[in-house]
Amino acid sequence: MSEKHYESYENMTEKQKNRTIWSVITASSLGTLIEWYDFYIFGSLAVVLATKFFPADNPTAAFLSTLATFAAGFVVRPFGALFFGRLGDIIGRKYTFLVTLLIMGFSTFLIGCIPSYETIGFMAPVLVLILRLLQGLALGGEYGGAATYVAEYAQPNRRGYWTSWIQTTATAGLFISLIVILVTKTSLSAEEFDGWGWRIPFWISILMVGVSYIIRKNMKESPLFAKAKSEGKTSKNPLKESFGNKFNFKFVLLALFGAAMGQGVIWYTGQFYAMSFLQKVMNVESAQVDSLMATALFLGTPFFVFFGWLSDKIGRKAVMMTGMLVAILAYRPIYDSMFKSVNFETKTVAANGITEKRTVKVHDKIATDSLITFHKETLYSDGTLAKKDSIVHWSATGPVMKDGKAEEPKVSQSVKLNDDTKWYLVLMVFIQVIFVTMVYGPIAAFLVEMFPVRIRYTSMSLPYHIGNGVFGGLLPAVATYLVTTGKEAGHTAWYLEGLWYPIGVATVCLVIGIFYLKSKNNNIHE
Amino acid sequence: MNGLKKILGFVWIAVALIVGYFGITVLGIPKITSGKQEDLVFGIIILFVLMPIISGGLGIFGYYSLTGEYSDDKK
Numbered sequence: 001m002s003e004k005h006y007e008s009y010e011n012m013t014e015k016q017k018n019r020t021i022w023s024v025i026t027a028s029s030l031g032t033l034i035e036w037y038d039f040y041i042f043g044s045l046a047v048v049l050a051t052k053f054f055p056a057d058n059p060t061a062a063f064l065s066t067l068a069t070f071a072a073g074f075v076v077r078p079f080g081a082l083f084f085g086r087l088g089d090i091i092g093r094k095y096t097f098l099v100t101l102l103i104m105g106f107s108t109f110l111i112g113c114i115p116s117y118e119t120i121g122f123m124a125p126v127l128v129l130i131l132r133l134l135q136g137l138a139l140g141g142e143y144g145g146a147a148t149y150v151a152e153y154a155q156p157n158r159r160g161y162w163t164s165w166i167q168t169t170a171t172a173g174l175f176i177s178l179i180v181i182l183v184t185k186t187s188l189s190a191e192e193f194d195g196w197g198w199r200i201p202f203w204i205s206i207l208m209v210g211v212s213y214i215i216r217k218n219m220k221e222s223p224l225f226a227k228a229k230s231e232g233k234t235s236k237n238p239l240k241e242s243f244g245n246k247f248n249f250k251f252v253l254l255a256l257f258g259a260a261m262g263q264g265v266i267w268y269t270g271q272f273y274a275m276s277f278l279q280k281v282m283n284v285e286s287a288q289v290d291s292l293m294a295t296a297l298f299l300g301t302p303f304f305v306f307f308g309w310l311s312d313k314i315g316r317k318a319v320m321m322t323g324m325l326v327a328i329l330a331y332r333p334i335y336d337s338m339f340k341s342v343n344f345e346t347k348t349v350a351a352n353g354i355t356e357k358r359t360v361k362v363h364d365k366i367a368t369d370s371l372i373t374f375h376k377e378t379l380y381s382d383g384t385l386a387k388k389d390s391i392v393h394w395s396a397t398g399p400v401m402k403d404g405k406a407e408e409p410k411v412s413q414s415v416k417l418n419d420d421t422k423w424y425l426v427l428m429v430f431i432q433v434i435f436v437t438m439v440y441g442p443i444a445a446f447l448v449e450m451f452p453v454r455i456r457y458t459s460m461s462l463p464y465h466i467g468n469g470v471f472g473g474l475l476p477a478v479a480t481y482l483v484t485t486g487k488e489a490g491h492t493a494w495y496l497e498g499l500w501y502p503i504g505v506a507t508v509c510l511v512i513g514i515f516y517l518k519s520k521n522n523n524i525h526e
Numbered sequence: 527m528n529g530l531k532k533i534l535g536f537v538w539i540a541v542a543l544i545v546g547y548f549g550i551t552v553l554g555i556p557k558i559t560s561g562k563q564e565d566l567v568f569g570i571i572i573l574f575v576l577m578p579i580i581s582g583g584l585g586i587f588g589y590y591s592l593t594g595e596y597s598d599d600k601k
Contacts, residue, residue, distance in 0.1 A: 074571050078579075250595050253587040257538075466583075470576060477568065481553070508541065512587075515531060516596050 036173025080140020105209025112202025164308020260467025262509025323438025535592030
């Protein structure tokens with residue numbers, strides 16, 4: 001049966017193969033996109049979830065929240081890659097990534113069904129943590145399966161092009177999660193969204209998973225794996241063969257240090273650090289950040305396919321290493337230019353541009369306890385609007401004292417950009433997304449081609465998830481540390497210090513990639 | 527090229543040691559001893575998950591490179 005499937009696929013005309021591969025890509029990409037959507041929904045709604053499940057004043061709940069944040073990415077994703085990779089190499093690609101899809105879908109749906117901490121107490125954060133870990137596990141198993149499945153169907157000279165469709169799903173999943181949340185928020189009042197509306201994006205997942213499951217269920221096993229299985233050439237112990245055998249393990253290390261770790265940090269810099277930099281370092285209004293990020297992601301996504309296609313023509317290594325090199329050289333000038341685009345010292349305050357207000361919020365039960373907000377708005381002649389709120393805690397006798405001194409006011413600032421600056425920043429983020437597409441577009445085909453069919457799922461999944469989950473996932477923590485340290489040390493360009501992490505990691509990866517990787521694309525038919 | 531790969535093996539082992547040292551002394555231990563619970567989790571993950579992967583993995587990669595495992599005739 002399996003041998004027949006391989007032969008019938010090999011005997012197809014080019015046109016029939018193209019038709020088959022489109023259905024394979026649809027089934028694989030849709031499922032992978034949903035998995036990324038599910039994974040990002042949790043992150044995008046983290047603030048609401050914290051208030052519902054992880055009250056900050058409760059240390060145990062805060063502890064569980066931290067576990068949910070870090071463990072899902074750093075620990076469980078690579079573990080999922082090993083667990084499901086092994087299954088995929090023993091049982092088959094198709095059944096394994098059907099299981100990961102179902103685990104992800106049900107976990108996401110159930111997160112949307114859990115009663116809040118107020119209703120069921122500690123069971124709420126514990127259940128959320130378990131489901132979040134299951135999400136990480138499923139994501140760890142999904143990507144390798146989808147990439148391997150598509151690659152094993154694709155013609156050798158178009159493998160980069162076909163697998164690049166899988167590569168669009170991570171960005172598209174992030175984009176769709178932002179859109180679904182935005183639509184839900186705008187369709188409901190703030191109270192409704194806070195009360196129950198936040199659950200809708202989680203519930204929507206089950207519908208998408210249902211559709212994707214039906215499509216995937218009707219697909220056949222990958223022809224290369226089916227052939228290997230019918231000939232008894234599949235591995236009995238893929239973990240031992242991948243990591244216990246020096247010949248294979250050295251390629252796992254090469255895949256990680258020569259490609260995946262650089263790709264991971266460039267992916268996180270272009271899509272997450274750019275967002276965080278706009279919000280936290282430049283203080284751009286959150287709604288503007290969302291819209292300009294969504295625009296840049298939308299415009300950049302087709303380039304995943306372009307660079308996947310290009311990698312078939314000139315080689316995966318050439319495309320990925322060029323992407324890494326230009327990113328390394330361009331990051332500091334780009335971020336410097338972004339930061340200076342909102343430099344108030346070079347702007348002129350418009351006539352009557354300053355508005356100041358003072359509001360007092362008196363504590364319900366203690367009439368003498370109040371919060372005084374000093375609100376200042378400065379409108380510049382180019383249309384940029386800077387807002388600053390300083391909140392001072394005031395008692396009957398004057399400012400509230402702490403350690404013998406008046407309590408520091410809480411200051412929050414935000415900037416509303418004019419249209420020109422907004423589009424300039426879209427361009428700057430778009431350029432970074434192009435770097436992402438250069439390194440990420442061809443990587444599925446590249447990883448698949450590094451390993452033989454019998455251990456492919458296991459061997460390619462681990463470096464991918466360590467590169468992205470660990471090296472990429474560390475970026476926010478390390479970059480924040482570097483920025484804070486640079487600011488405290490009084491560096492003039494403190495806002496660029498966080499970039500040393502992606503630049504350093506990508507540089508090591510680039511050197512390893514240039515000297516150790518082969519320039520020619522490999523054949524995967526062994 | 528094979529000779530260069532062997533020399534680079536020393537570089538990767540040195541980088542692994544430097545990353546391990548800074549990972550433990552600058553990120554790992556200060557996080558564990560900060561007294562904050564969220565830092566404790568992150569510190570444990572850095573010391574017992576990330577450092578073995580990053581520093582250990584790069585060290586083994588450097589060793590393989592040094593011993594000629596990535597030479598063209600062995601691929």
